[in-house]
Amino acid sequence: MKALETKNLGITFGGLKAVDGFTISIEQGQLYGLIGPNGAGKTTVFNMLTGVYKPGSGAFFLEGQPLLGKSPVEISKCGIARTFQNIRLFDKQSVLDNVKLGLHNRFPYSAISGVLRLPSYFKNEKLMDETAIELLKVFDLDGEAYTIAANLPYGKQRKLEIARALATQPKLLLLDEPAAGMNPNETAELMENIRFIRDRFKISILLIEHDMSLVSGICEEITVLNFGKILTSGKTADVLSDPEVIKAYIGE
Amino acid sequence: MKAATKHNLVTYAIVIALFAAAQLASATGVLGSHLSGLLVPISYYIILAVSLNLTVGILGELSLGHAGFMCVGAYFSAMFSVITRDVITTPLLRLCLAMLIGGLVAAVFGVLIGIPVLRLRGDYLAIVTLAFGEIIKNLFNAIYVGIDKNGLHFSMKNAMSMNLDKATGKTLINGALGISPVPRDSTFTICFVVILITLFVVMNLTDSRAGRAIMSVRDNRIAAETIGVSITKYKLMAFTVSAFFAGIAGVLYAHNISMLNTKIFNYNTSIMILVYVVLGGLGSIRGSIIATLLLYLLPELLRSFNDYRMLFYAIILILAMLLNNNEKFKSLVSSVTGRLLHRKGKEAAEN
Ligand SMILES: Nc1ncnc2c1ncn2[C@@H]1O[C@H](COP(=O)(O)OP(=O)(O)O)[C@@H](O)[C@H]1O
Ligand SMILES: [Mg+2]
Numbered sequence: 001m002k003a004l005e006t007k008n009l010g011i012t013f014g015g016l017k018a019v020d021g022f023t024i025s026i027e028q029g030q031l032y033g034l035i036g037p038n039g040a041g042k043t044t045v046f047n048m049l050t051g052v053y054k055p056g057s058g059a060f061f062l063e064g065q066p067l068l069g070k071s072p073v074e075i076s077k078c079g080i081a082r083t084f085q086n087i088r089l090f091d092k093q094s095v096l097d098n099v100k101l102g103l104h105n106r107f108p109y110s111a112i113s114g115v116l117r118l119p120s121y122f123k124n125e126k127l128m129d130e131t132a133i134e135l136l137k138v139f140d141l142d143g144e145a146y147t148i149a150a151n152l153p154y155g156k157q158r159k160l161e162i163a164r165a166l167a168t169q170p171k172l173l174l175l176d177e178p179a180a181g182m183n184p185n186e187t188a189e190l191m192e193n194i195r196f197i198r199d200r201f202k203i204s205i206l207l208i209e210h211d212m213s214l215v216s217g218i219c220e221e222i223t224v225l226n227f228g229k230i231l232t233s234g235k236t237a238d239v240l241s242d243p244e245v246i247k248a249y250i251g252e
Numbered sequence: 253m254k255a256a257t258k259h260n261l262v263t264y265a266i267v268i269a270l271f272a273a274a275q276l277a278s279a280t281g282v283l284g285s286h287l288s289g290l291l292v293p294i295s296y297y298i299i300l301a302v303s304l305n306l307t308v309g310i311l312g313e314l315s316l317g318h319a320g321f322m323c324v325g326a327y328f329s330a331m332f333s334v335i336t337r338d339v340i341t342t343p344l345l346r347l348c349l350a351m352l353i354g355g356l357v358a359a360v361f362g363v364l365i366g367i368p369v370l371r372l373r374g375d376y377l378a379i380v381t382l383a384f385g386e387i388i389k390n391l392f393n394a395i396y397v398g399i400d401k402n403g404l405h406f407s408m409k410n411a412m413s414m415n416l417d418k419a420t421g422k423t424l425i426n427g428a429l430g431i432s433p434v435p436r437d438s439t440f441t442i443c444f445v446v447i448l449i450t451l452f453v454v455m456n457l458t459d460s461r462a463g464r465a466i467m468s469v470r471d472n473r474i475a476a477e478t479i480g481v482s483i484t485k486y487k488l489m490a491f492t493v494s495a496f497f498a499g500i501a502g503v504l505y506a507h508n509i510s511m512l513n514t515k516i517f518n519y520n521t522s523i524m525i526l527v528y529v530v531l532g533g534l535g536s537i538r539g540s541i542i543a544t545l546l547l548y549l550l551p552e553l554l555r556s557f558n559d560y561r562m563l564f565y566a567i568i569l570i571l572a573m574l575l576n577n578n579e580k581f582k583s584l585v586s587s588v589t590g591r592l593l594h595r596k597g598k599e600a601a602e603n
Binding site for chain 1: 255452453456457459460461462463464465467468470471472474475476477478479480481482483489535
């Protein structure tokens with residue numbers, strides 16, 4: 001079964017076809033790249049896959065399950081998690097609480113139990129704390145568990161966002177320009193992290209990167225988007241040597 | 253111990269110490285009868301500010317009609333107490349039941365307003381709560397309610413047109429004259445206990461799974477949704493709890509003055525509560541308590557300045573607002589309390 005299949009996804013904003021005929025298929029455990037110039041429609045694809053935007057046409061399936069028309073909350077419960085191009089953390093809450101929010105639906109207990117401090121509160125909070133710290137360790141953030149998220153340096157904020165997304169235990173992780181604003185060292189480390197996450201959590205990853213050289217390092221397959229349409233899809237090496245792709249990038 | 257737990261314990265300790273000090277000062281006559289009479293009002297304003305902070309500071313939605321929920325709680329509970337005055341003769345029991353009724357009715361209004369409005373994005377809640385506050389006030393101003401052996405009677409014209417039975421009839425709400433006499437069941441001690449309960453609920457809720465979810469809606473709605481937090485559910489939860497306690501504050505108010513009318517339930521009161529919350533710090537429960545205390549007492553302490561009283565009050569408000577938003581002042585405050593905070597941080601990290 002495919003991890004993700006999209007069939008002719010499309011959306012229009014005020015007459016502009018932001019994405020049109022978007023069809024891809026991602027294997028289980030695959031690291032898949034989505035590249036293309038600015039404004040090509042990459043983030044819009046993520047917004048459709050997470051229910052933030054309702055696609056105007058097409059359909060998409062997570063491990064065979066149709067997700068079209070579901071709300072972001074339902075889609076999260078089905079197993080898609082994401083990060084954002086412009087980091088969206090819960091700024092005023094601690095690093096630990098950000099990750100615990102990612103665990104929101106994995107260790108549920110009622111608000112009443114929380115207010116009255118019933119046993120389920122203590123049990124689930126303990127499990128949440130342990131699981132969250134475990135995740136923070138993967139990203140070397142456990143030392144800053146009690147820091148307010150807004151006070152983290154930029155690179156760590158990006159990592160925290162990935163940790164929070166992983167906390168939801170997704171089948172498919174969508175990363176929107178995770179290396180944006182990072183220096184080459186940080187980027188190299190991040191790419192290692194991404195590979196590690198895929199192997200350790202056994203998930204599929206769809207990665208948006210503006211910079212082609214980064215994608216070529218870790219993605220097995222890529223799709224190139226240009227003006228909302230797929231220019232080409234295939235094995236990374238083949239796609240990157242495609243003259244059409246080179247033209248689209250140089251023409252940028 | 254968790255840092256949040258410790259912070260909350262300090263807040264309880266402050267409230268208990270303030271209560272003890274006020275009781276002592278009141279009993280020994282240091283406070284004088286005028287200031288002693290302010291203890292109950294200060295208490296219900298603290299409950300109002302803490303509960304409003306849940307909506308404005310913790311959920312991050314603007315509500316301009318907190319006095320409306322207070323009004324609903326006050327009127328429904330006062331009717332209950334007037335009806336049952338001869339049946340339930342224990343004032344404490346009557347007040348407890350009145351609070352339950354006042355709180356629940358206010359919560360129902362919270363749900364009724366919240367369900368349609370909280371689904372929308374933007375400042376609709378501010379507009380609707382503002383309207384709600386005015387409508388509810390005018391409604392209670394215009395309505396006549398009475399009870400007799402046949403049940404409840406309503407009229408929008410006058411008391412006569414309710415056609416109450418001569419022998420068993422009793423007017424509950426007499427139009428703009430309101431409800432009187434309401435049994436004066438509120439005491440400072442009861443208010444103190446209710447403050448503790450309010451703090452318990454609001455602080456424990458905030459420091460739990462639901463509280464984190466409520467704050468995530470405030471901090472980033474889209475991110476909250478994509479990690480599976482149901483926005484409407486948590487907005488509604490915070491808003492309803494907030495309305496519930498505003499209703500309870502209304503009950504304490506109604507049972508502290510024997511003649512209940514709608515005068516206090518206006519826009520100015522809602523704004524004043526909002527001022528307490530903003531100056532105390534959005535999201536800071538302890539700040540709401542302290543700000544309410546200081547700002548409520550300030551006009552009293554400025555009494556000797558007579559005509560210039562409100563001018564001073566305005567100047568102090570503006571200064572407080574400026575200081576509250578000044579980074580240098582904030583860092584000064586935090587360096588003063590720095591050692592305490594530092595210790596707390598370290599302990600938290602060790603856990
Ligand atoms: N909510 C929206 N309303 C109108 N236009 C939008 C909206 N979201 C995206 N677009 C447009 O869709 C196009 C693709 O944007 P985006 O997906 O952000 O590009 P990319 O992520 O590839 O840089 C752009 O022209 C953008 O202006
Ligand atoms: Mg983008």
